[in-house]
Amino acid sequence: MRLPRSVRAADVAGTTVLVRADLNVPLERGRVADDTRIRAALPTLQLLLERNAARIRVCSHLGRPKGEDPAFRMEPVREHLRSLLPDERIEVRENTRFHPGETANDPDFARELAEGCDLYVNDAFGSAHRAHASTVGVAGLLPAYAGLLLLDELEHLGRLLDEVERPFLLVTGGAKVEDKLGVLQNLGGRADGVLVGGKMAEELRTENPLPFDVVLPTDVLAASEFTEDADAQVAPFDELPDGWLGLDIGPESRAEFARRIAEARTVFWNGPMGVFEWERFAAGTKAVAEAVAAVDGYTVVGGGDSVRAVNELGLEERISWVSTGGGASLELLEGKELPGVAAIPAA
Numbered sequence: 336m337r338l339p340r341s342v343r344a345a346d347v348a349g350t351t352v353l354v355r356a357d358l359n360v361p362l363e364r365g366r367v368a369d370d371t372r373i374r375a376a377l378p379t380l381q382l383l384l385e386r387n388a389a390r391i392r393v394c395s396h397l398g399r400p401k402g403e404d405p406a407f408r409m410e411p412v413r414e415h416l417r418s419l420l421p422d423e424r425i426e427v428r429e430n431t432r433f434h435p436g437e438t439a440n441d442p443d444f445a446r447e448l449a450e451g452c453d454l455y456v457n458d459a460f461g462s463a464h465r466a467h468a469s470t471v472g473v474a475g476l477l478p479a480y481a482g483l484l485l486l487d488e489l490e491h492l493g494r495l496l497d498e499v500e501r502p503f504l505l506v507t508g509g510a511k512v513e514d515k516l517g518v519l520q521n522l523g524g525r526a527d528g529v530l531v532g533g534k535m536a537e538e539l540r541t542e543n544p545l546p547f548d549v550v551l552p553t554d555v556l557a558a559s560e561f562t563e564d565a566d567a568q569v570a571p572f573d574e575l576p577d578g579w580l581g582l583d584i585g586p587e588s589r590a591e592f593a594r595r596i597a598e599a600r601t602v603f604w605n606g607p608m609g610v611f612e613w614e615r616f617a618a619g620t621k622a623v624a625e626a627v628a629a630v631d632g633y634t635v636v637g638g639g640d641s642v643r644a645v646n647e648l649g650l651e652e653r654i655s656w657v658s659t660g661g662g663a664s665l666e667l668l669e670g671k672e673l674p675g676v677a678a679i680p681a682a
């Protein structure tokens with residue numbers, strides 16, 4: 336993989352640095368509900384401060400607002416960052432997506448972002464799959480470097496694209512089937528096994544378009560309707576009662592998935608096994624998270640829901656690499672070069 340040049344190579348003393356971070360965090364009642372991505376942005380900011388940057392202008396998108404929208408103001412994120420890293424030299428710009436030029440990668444908006452800055456550092460791995468003004472446009476206007484998080488992500492996820500210790504197991508679930516087919520194509524063919532749960536499994540039940548076999552659940556926890564307190568019962572994977580929905584993998588599949596994961600030496604996991612935010616349908620995802628954490632080898636977890644499950648279970652220390660990228664990690668593992676990375680000169 337082509338690696339972009341590191342911020343460590345930049346001479347930042349006395350300069351104004353534009354930093355693109357991915358501070359797109361979940362908000363609840365106007366407060367930051369999970370600050371993983373803010374914490375992940377700190378090492379690069381600390382490095383710039385230590386090396387005497389005169390000013391650091393941080394920019395990020397937040398959510399998917401259509402134009403200016405008070406619900407997506409950066410203020411809670413700005414406050415949170417200030418509480419973690421109080422330094423007058425750091426300022427946080429307003430949500431880049433309040434401007435229509437951001438997603439359009441409009442040169443005028445890129446110039447507005449670059450205005451008054453000497454250097455550009457992209458540390459927003461989670462947004463590196465987007466060719467936007469703040470991730471690609473500005474890199475053509477200022478000397479551009481990769482931040483520490485971006486480089487860490489490329490290194491850790493990139494290991495899965497190289498030779499890996501075997502058995503190599505791919506575990507996938509969740510709902511966004513189209514998003515994941517590319518990764519399945521690219522990594523699935525190289526993996527020694529592919530386990531599929533969640534809604535993904537249902538999509539593959541009647542027909543598997545992939546050129547290799549996948550392991551599907553044999554039983555599911557079925558519910559009479561899509562509600563937290565619906566009637567629920569274990570049913571064979573292919574014999575759900577009429578109109579019922581599989582909301583988690585069943586106990587037999589749980590045990591089988593855990594057994595296969597325990598034999599692996601390399602695992603990439605993306606996507607929950609069911610509706611794990613509802614406790615009654617969380618057992619499958621928990622079993623997978625625990626099995627992955629117990630693997631003696633190299634384990635990578637990516638994607639918002641799987642990462643949340645890992646964090647809620649307190650297992651993050653036992654996973655080799657927990658990625659801040661959802662779509663970005665999937666696209667990287669598809670074998671694509673990410674536009675935000677391509678825009679930075681090579682190391």
Ligand code: 3PG
Pocket residue numbers: 357359398399461462465660661662663
């Ligand atoms: C993410 O949360 O996946 C990134 O911040 C990118 O956000 P987007 O999918 O709205 O571009």
Ligand code: MG
Pocket residue numbers: 661662
């Ligand atoms: Mg996304």
